Amino acid sequence: MSFNSLGLSDALLKAINKKGYDTPSPIQEKAIPPILEGKDVLASAQTGTGKTAGFTLPLLQILSEGTTKRHRPVRALILTPTRELAAQIFENVKEYSEFLDIRSAVIFGGVNQKPQAATIKRGVDVLVATPGRLLDLCNQNILSLASVEIFVLDEADRMLDMGFVRDIERIIKLIPKKRQNLMFSATFSKDIKKLANGILTYPVSVEATPENTTVEVIQQKVYRVAKAKKTDLIIKLISEGNWQQVLVFTRTKHGANNLTKKMISSGITAAAIHGNKSQGARTKALEGFKNGSIRVMVATDIAARGLDIPLLPHVINFEIPNISEDYVHRIGRTGRAGASGEAISLVSADETSFLTDIQKLIGMKIPIEIVEGFEPDPNASTEPIKQGGARNRTPRGGGNSKSSKSTTKSSASNSGRRTRDRRN
Known part of the structure; x- marks a missing residue:
């Protein structure tokens, strides 16, 4: 299978080709079609499987097909546990949206919030964030999540392990009830399944590799x-x-x-x-x-x-x-x-x-x-x-x-x- 057969736009295919990719990974092959159909997805994928593109590519396509509002409120929220992962996802979003009229930004703690606030004020379509800084900016009324159409919870198991459950619950209350939800986790514990039940609606489950296995190479x-x-x-x-x-x-x-x-x-x-x-x-x-x-x-x-x-x-x-x-x-x-x-x-x-x-x-x-x-x-x-x-x-x-x-x-x-x- 090639990326051409997944239903992605020419602009996204051009960006994918520029990065030198031609064949989707198993998680991309399984996750992209149902996401493009607007379904909620619960995905199990290990690190190094290409899962970021698995949700980034269809997310960008859905947003690009919608109507771009003049003031550009946040339409897609990608929540992730660490600064490093947030920065990496943001870079991927920028690369894949190079030929689209999509604005993106990343926010996390440990740095001055003023540049982040200024970027948000100018308008952002896709926001990648860690929970702490996201809630801080929302509490200061610098950021609104009232227009979020797609919510992505990445590394959900790590989120739980780092104690972000209550923060996730607070964030859920700030975004519209009617939305598309995508949840990615390397493991599916009872706690993860409980969290998924509270967020996802009739999700499609996809799995790239057997749960909790190590890379053979x-x-x-x-x-x-x-x-x-x-x-x-x-x-x-x-x-x-x-x-x-x-x-x-x-x-x-x-x-x-x-x-x-x-x-x-x-x-x-x-x-x-x-x-x-x-x-x-x-x-x-x-x-x-x-x-x-x-x-x-x-x-x-x-x-x-x-x-x-x-x-x-x-x-x-x-x-x-x-x-x-x-x-x-x-x-x-x-x-x-x-x-x-x-x-x-x-x-x-x-x-x-x-x-x-x-x-x-x-x-x-x-x-x-x-x-x-x-x-x-x-x-x-x-x-x-x-x-x-x-x-x-x-x-x-x-x-x-x-x-x-x-x-x-x-x-x-x-x-x-x-x-x-x-x-x-």
Whole structure:
């Protein structure tokens, strides 16, 4: 199948061709037709499957076929959890709408709101936003969502995990009841299905790949190692392997900062990216990582989605996540668009149960290696780590993970995360 057979306009086909694409991905092939028909869509798609174009292209076509109002109120709202993902989607919207009379904008926290407010005042057809800044501007009467025709909730599972449920509910109340709804999620937990039932009307369900599976072209490996030797091992792997572009995940912001400092002191150019970093610092780090001036980017899970880095060869889990689905999203940063990639996890004794949960989720045993001189501590406890209540998070997959707690406790935890993440 080609894009020509999906019913897209000549202007969109021209933009698609300019980007060098000729064949739609499975999620694009399945999602675009029902969206063009005006139906609500609930889609399951992993990172790197082309899902952004799956909703952006038909959305732009629908808007371009409608009547453009002189003052250009927001007609399409794309809600996403992180600044990086919002910026990436906005770039895609701009590229695909190059030959259309469509105005778009992106808003998120962490930067001065004045330029964003000025752009909105001039008129915007498509608005890409994170929840916090969107509600802030609405509360200040700078922004109205009364004319929204299409509502897109992207990375819905990540939204729930970051505690944005109440914000989503508030936003829903600000947009017209009569609208087209598109919801994209990498996982379909009970909470996601409950959210979908409250937003979507007789949705068409589409799925690009089996739920919670990892990309086949990614070579996965586990190094069992003593916790105290992880830093030395990761420096050895990067240095001796002469790896020039490596994305490393830590569990905490503090851990990301510490590891970055140790990398730099060992002669490896590195930068950290997480929620406590200013938007300017995050943008600079990402640009340096993409252009090769920074070899290693150390990130928390805020960067697990939304980073569009072509042909990223290496992802390392310095600490594996306690939420199994996060593993899938982390390693999904490599092996994108059919390219090969390597995902390495450094696992200490207290992460044993996390590794077991991950292997159950992906349905495979990950090969394990031990490097001489970096052997795991035979006397170390395998009791799961307890770090800032991290184990109390309700898993997005809705499974029987030990981290599941009562709904009340989960709500309280989500409320706290929402306060911290409003910078998005």
